[in-house]
Amino acid sequence: EDQVTQSPEALRLQEGESSSLNCSYTVSGLRGLFWYRQDPGKGPEFLFTLYSAGEEKEKERLKATLTKKESFLHITAPKPEDSATYLCAEPSYGKLTFGQGTILTVHP
């Protein structure tokens, strides 16, 4: 069974305190790894797609990286507005399989 596992489940940071979120996957025939941001009561908002090991993508304070077995979402000098749930997902035969998410809280 395809599985996507994220860690930690929750992460509390002080504003400016950099950290990383992890996403491990077991889907065979990887056709991309996606990161989404989800605010409470909202739909997932697309952040990044990574297709091959070694690939990196950046957007403001976020940088996503990919290895053969996992992906990291690095958050540099986070601000309170970065507080959200960060989801990773993999496509498999068209559908996305999501991890359970990491709830990030950034305190001012």
Add this chain to the structure above:
Amino acid sequence: EPEVTQTPSHQVTQMGQEVILRCVPISNHLYFYWYRQILGQKVEFLVSFYNNEISEKSEIFDDQFSVERPDGSNFTLKIRSTKLEDSAMYFCASKQTSAQETQYFGPGTRLLVL
């Protein structure tokens, strides 16, 4: 910027009633999806739809569920006889082509079955 829209944002219904959730995918997208998220749980795939037919469906998507693209813009999810356990956020998503995997999600419909 084009976006996926969904209506209603909230729906409260009685157990056993039929509900129709509506979505307007991004206009040049060809692949359409429904997902659901029970409170506190993962986002789960329900069904994918392409070329006016279901491409794939999950175990959740039983005979109580159906999807339809009644015109050139709308994409609907119907639940014929709602159960308490159908209470969840329902998200519509779309993507442009088979080669491009990125799916864009709508804001969701919060369904509460009483």
